[in-house]
Amino acid sequence: MNSLNKVKKSPKTGSECVDDHIITMELIKRKARQSIIKKTSTLPKSMIDWVYENTHGGDVQRGPLRTSPSFILKSSKKLKEATMFLFFFRLEFKNFPDDGFSKNVINAYDRYKKFVSIFNQSNSSTITKINISEAWQIATFNIEKSLFLVKCQYCKSSKIYIVSEPFHACPVCKN
Ligand SMILES: [Zn+2]
Structure with a gap:
């Protein structure tokens, strides 16, 4: 389970x-x-x-977690990468349910990072816009049904639908 x-x-x-x-x-x-x-x-x-x-060699980050998924709307690049992570998380969740939530998140995060690094090879930057804690929260919000992966009705790309922010633009076609 x-x-x-x-x-x-x-x-x-x-x-x-x-x-x-x-x-x-x-x-x-x-x-x-x-x-x-x-x-x-x-x-x-x-x-x-x-x-x-x-x-x-440094302190762990402390403090409360985010209470709303709206942090992924900070920039269109962040929203695109959040979508990539959620895509990989859904794959892990569907194909490896017995791994449990934590392993699903870790494996999806590694797949997402690898994908971004291949994608960004030409511009030498492999820094991702989503860190592991944000990935964890995106996956949690998804399980709690606060956000979903849907298809954009205009360009048919995968996009994130946030229940509390239903009118944000598609990061691919901007509609
Ligand atoms: Zn679109």
Whole structure:
């Protein structure tokens, strides 16, 4: 079953704990915010901070997560890349439901980054507009049905429909 990895009531088995630690490490590697790492991890906050600092030589990002998906409308490039990520997330979610939400997000994020780097090769920039924490939130908003992937009625490209902001322009044809 695909879930948002809510805390399970029953004690975790050995292999579940190993899985959690692997996901924690993968999120730390990709510089996720502390509150996101905490959602998947059984490790105490101080341990997460310590591992993060030892991996990146700097502090983990703290603070609350975004409450609305409208941050993806900041620029048309950001909206395009959010659409790419959501496309890959839907593929992972559909094809690998047993992986669970966290793995689906991590794998979709890696596919998205790889796609952007191939796409941007000519202009030497491989910096993505969506970071792992934003990707996590886009996927969460999708599961919570706050945003969906739809087809633009004008150019037929995939585009994101945000329930609370239904009238934003298509990032491809601008309609
Ligand atoms: Zn369009």
